[in-house]
Structures are given as structure tokens and as C-alpha cells.
Amino acid sequence: MSDKEAAPGSAKSGASGPDAGNKREGPGNKPVPRAKQKPAAAGGPQGQGRHSLRVNERIVFLHIAKCAGSSLAVLLASNFPENEVFHRRDDVLGTLNSDTLRSYRFFHGHFTKHSVDAVPGPKRIVTVLRDPRERIVSLYHFWRSHKPEVVERLNLRGPRIARQRPLLEFLKSKEPEVTVSIDNHMVRVMLGSLNLNQSQGFRLQDRDYAVETAITNLKRFNYVAFADTLDEDVRMMMPILGLAGADGLPRLNTFETLDANRNFEKIAREESTDEVRAELDRLTVSDRLFYRRARDIRHTLRCPYPS
Template sequence: MSDGAAITRQEVEYAYRLLLGRPPENERAYEYGLGAGDLETLRRWIMASPEFLLRLRDDASGAMARWVAEQQQARAAIEQQAEGPPRIVFLHIMKTAGNSLRRRLEALVPPGTVRPEQLGRPAQFPVEHFAPYRLIAGHFSAVDAAHVPGPKRVFTVLREPRERLISLYAYWSRHREEVIAERGLGQQAIARRSTLLGFLRSKAPELNGTLHNAMTTVLAGDFVYAGGGRYAHRHFPDQPKLSRAELVQRALTNLLSFDYVAFVDRLEEDRPRLMQALGLPDPGPLPRENTRELVDAMLEPAREVEVTPEAERELARLTELDRIVYRLARQHYG
């Protein structure tokens, strides 16, 4: 089943049996599957269907156990046959100055080996999907980074949490109204019509995974704030919720397994060591990509963000765990 190849009837049946536990019910279902064009698209279609979500809810533990067992077998086979340099996995946390770093990495790996981020989260794909790719980078979680088969080098970049959250608000609030309307950008719409304080106090569900200790939840895996100081699994809400201490512990465990952790305020200092850890040459300073100075069809000119005492208190509340993780990461990585 080659990546991107035209799908066959046999592969349509394979996808149905794997994800739904049954073959296509009739010829129309086969035509629907063939209409996906390729196997990865059909998998995404099925996994977004009410039937799959209901099956996952009713048999979550069994479905996950079967999926994990199959993926472990495929992973072992791929890693045994692996040749050449390791894959590079960049967990790009939003507003951590990662775009210039991504451009550099894309220029250093062979043409055609950069996984397109628009394909979706890595964890949604079988391990054989990654065979052609040398660089896997994007706004995903530690779960996705762990799912990519080895040999691999995993890294991320961290930013002072208060500064990162203000930067995120400032960036989103600059999106033009027509762009927000055309693309249906709910988070940006909230930021545009809100002060920083209003944004930080928003109860909108679109912001639930953005405001509450977002760096920690991304590093811990697929978790979102569930209220009362507890964090729920994004896809399996029936699983026991994590306490704040448990979330931090999981985030730090994952972070310490990475091959390198860099920091925004010293990215140029980290750059040579990072490139060495990734097994890449270091051509020199990174190109500067400052979105604050960028004005284009998507972004309006930057405005000064008023950080009131009330906003400072909200920033402290919303980044409490992020600041713990960030401080411990700085101590560990020097």
C-alpha cells in the first residue's frame, strides 16, 4: 500500500474492516471508498464518520489495543529495515519562533522528504505512511512525535509562557475580518474582538486547548483543561482525568525523552548544538521571520497590547504549569 497511490477495491475493504470491523455494505460503499482517491484520505473519512466514533466510544480499550498491537508490529518491521539518516521530528509549539527553523530544516533535507503538515496529525496515520519522509514538523503533540517510527531525532522549542501567550493573542487579533470570515477562523475572531483581558477570560470552547497551560498539555499528549484543576483526554473523555501534578509529570517525562530542547531567547546559541543533535550541517544564523513587522493580505499592522494588572493575574493563572515545566526545562538543559 504505497503512500499516495490510487486506492483499489481491496484496500477499500481493508480500511473498512480495520476501522469499522466490517466490509463495505454494498457497491455504493465501494464507490464511496474509491472516490477518496487514496488510502490515507479514505482512512480520514472513515475516522470522521459517526459510525467510527460510536465504535470507538463503545470499544475504546479494545480498539486501541488492536491498533497499538498492529502498529507495534509494523513499527518493528520498518525500523529493522531502516537505512540512511534518522528522521527529524519537530514538535512546533505555537508562537515559539519555529517558522525560521522549519525553513532551515526544509532546506537541509533532500527534496520530496518533507511531510506536508496539511495531511493532518501524524498519530492518525499508520507507521508505514512515514517511509518517504525525513522531516516531520508541525503543530502536534508528544503523542504524534512518539508515533513516528525510528530511527528518529525529536526536538522542540520552548518560550517563556507569559510572553508566548501574549504573542499568540497579538498575532491572532491582527487577522483581517475578511480572512477570518472566509476561512472560518474562530479563535482569531475571538482575539480580534477582545482585549487581552477579555481573551484570557474567554470561556469559548474554541480556546479551551489554547489558554490553559498549552505548552504542558501539548508535551503531555492529547489533554485539555476540564475544570476544577483537572485535565481530560481530548479523544477519550471517559478516561480518568489527570491532576495538575500528573499532567506536569507526564509532560516532563516526554520532554526528557527528546533529543534536544531549544529556547526562543537563545535560539542562535542553541542552533549549532541542535543541528549537531539532528545530524545536520549548520550553515549559520537563522533567517529572521518576525510576524510582528509583517503586513499583508492576512495580517493588519501590529497594535500595542495593553497588559493590565487584571490581565497579568490571568496570565499567571493560565500559565502556572507551563512556568513550572519551562523553569525545570531551563535548569535541565542549561
């Protein structure tokens, strides 16, 4: 889905997510595929009994890159007509007026917690978390797998840098479009009203405060899933969101399936080394604390009532 298709009349904005600095007409901006949906149970348009999604409620999926989010987005979107689905890769929600946002009922993209708050009316918010080190390695290989002609045609700066550098050198990158995507990215996304922008100078100096704030904001979500237990999580998540389930969760944008997309090519995965592992540890100190805390309280991160 292109920017114009996703949000007619919306304003353009700089990115703050994992594609920061990249043009948004990229290979991932396609209409969302439709999952094969199960018949809805009694209780409303989407079904699912007493937790049924009401007509004035919205679903917001804060998609952290390379956390198996594309698969979940397809399933969630299948519960809504296409004209009610807002899909943007950049973090633009806070730049749009309420009337524009009210015309949609399902939002998904590489947003931040701060911008999600701009969605008007009652809403149910979900996200998926992944081991921070695994997420960075996956992002590197995903960016690196973009075909050279696609990178140049769309001026995709993150993938260009990934293609030019081996993993260790990539992890030491100083360019903002890379650092914002790999330097404690999950905590940055969850820090709410703190305006991180794309500041390379932001170092999360008060780590305990940053992690605690990120966890506090995460507790406001209706469901927090985890990439390694996504199938199990989705079975519990859909009734809580008041949505119908589907016959299986699609697997999209995985390393094994990318070569089926004409914008990508199959590449060899780099082996990890002690130096690589040390850099990954350096880049994820806050994210790992946040991730462990989230896993410890995962059974409390489930709420059927809209915020």
C-alpha cells in the first residue's frame, strides 16, 4: 500500500522507525493480504461474545520491525474492510487531524507509543516483542536482502548501508537512520511523550527510568505478544480484541520466504562471532532489561477493555 493509498489527504512526515530516512514507497508498502477468516461468533460485527469490538472502537497495532508483525497485521486486517485499514510504515499518526483518523478502524505501522495516543476514541492496542539481539540480526539480513536496483530506485538508506557493510561494521554504524533502528529501539518506541526524534545523541543515560517508563506504557496495551510464542498468543489475543480468528497465522517477510518477492534476493546469513555478540549486547542493554521485565509480567499484559 502506498502512502497515498493508505491515508488520503494525510500529511507527510519524517520517519522515526526502522525505515527512518527511507522513502515510503518501498517494497513493503503493498495492500495488506487477507487471511482466511473463521466465522465470527455472536456478539457484534467482529464477534467474540462479551468482548466484541464495538462500532466506535479501534484496533491499533504498534508494529516493531522484525518481530513477526507482518503476519499478525494480515490477520488483524482481515477483520476490517480495506477502506477502514490505515497502513503506514512511518510514524505519522500525530501529524494527522482527528477527522482523518476517525475514518479508519484498524491502524498498523511502525508507530511509537506517543503517536498511538493520537488515535481518537476508545481503542485496543497490541504489539509483539522479540529478543532484542535476534531482532537486530533479523533486521540486518532483511535490509541486506533488498535488491540493489530497488535500494537505488527508492533511495532506501538503511538497506543501502546494510548491503555495503558486514554485520560487525553495520552494528558500529553512526548514521541516524541505522542507530535509531538498532540502539535500544524497543525502549525508544515505548517511551511515550519523550520526543526522541532521530537524535543520534540520545543515549538513554537514565537507564532505569527509561526502562520503567517503557514498562509503564506497555501496561496500557490490551495485549502484548511475543514472537517466539506468537501462535499461542494469537489464539488468546483475538477474543480479547473482540475479533474473529483465522485458520492459521500467515508467515510473511521471513528469511526463508523473501526470495519469492521480486524486490528481494536470497543472501547468505553471516555467522555470529564474539565481537558481534559484544556489539549486540552494547546496543541492547536497555532493550534486554525491558524485554525480560515484559516476559516476567506477560500474563498481566492482557486487557479486554479499550483505553
